[in-house]
Amino acid sequence: MLPWLEIGGWVGSALVVLSLTQAHVLRFRWLNLTGSLVATTYNAILGIWPFVAMNAAISLINVYWLWRLGRERHDAAVYEVVEVAPDDAYLLHVLRTHAADIARFAPQFEAEPGPGEERSAFLVQRGDETVGVVEVRDGGDGDAVVALDWVTRRFRDLTPGEFVYRRSGIFAAKGFDRVVVPHAAHGDEAYLRGVGFRPEGSSWVRDVAATTS
Known part of the structure; x- marks a missing residue:
């Protein structure tokens, strides 16, 4: 041979x-x-x-x-965004189960909101499977500051978090004008651009008013 x-x-x-x-x-x-x-x-x-x-x-x-x-990958009929309370039992179960993996991407993130912290939480579902979690906190001045944008390892090559940002009504209904990522790792920049964010100083910003469903 x-x-x-x-x-x-x-x-x-x-x-x-x-x-x-x-x-x-x-x-x-x-x-x-x-x-x-x-x-x-x-x-x-x-x-x-x-x-x-x-x-x-x-x-x-x-x-x-x-x-x-x-x-x-970008089909809203396949992925569903479900808003839950930040202290929802199932959400906390997901966050605890994947705590080690989440800590790699958001080491400062705490599963339970601190005293007086205004936070909104969203599960990204693919059928009955939870494939991602996005949480934002009220940063004041109309800013929704992203505290967590995490995807399970199985779907990490895809971008299911985009469905939260594409649903402009989610943020507009809460009185937010912008969604802000305070800082991003180098590897996240392409993803953020892909879901409509733009760099602004050291942050990445997406205008809610400019977003379409």
Whole structure:
């Protein structure tokens, strides 16, 4: 067997195995697709047709799910925003369950509001699955300051938090004129631009009045 062919076979197998370790649904699908395509080619060259058929079928399944995830990514009919009280029992359960992961992205965030703190909380649902939490506090002067914008690891390659910001009525009904992110990590800048924020000094701002549902 040619050395490059054997190396290709091992690479395909390694990618399939690596994909199974991924919690992110989009990353899993791309790695699994790449590995199965390599495996399809490898087995076709060797003439092992049952494995060609199996890996080709896996590739088609991955293509379908990648297409579906891409189509649903910005579909408001797929994701629902549910406002809950900041001390809601289910919300606090979600925050406690994922406390370690949330602390990586918002180390200053406290699950329970402090004394006198005005806070609004929103769950992002995909069917009966909670895929994200957005909480904002009243910063005064019409500003809703984002205290938490968190997504579960499974959906972190997608942007379900956008559905909270796209629903301008949520913030307008509370008397807010702007949504403000006080600071953002470098990797969050593309996401914030994508959901309509603009840089303003050290903060990122989205005008409520300029938002459409």
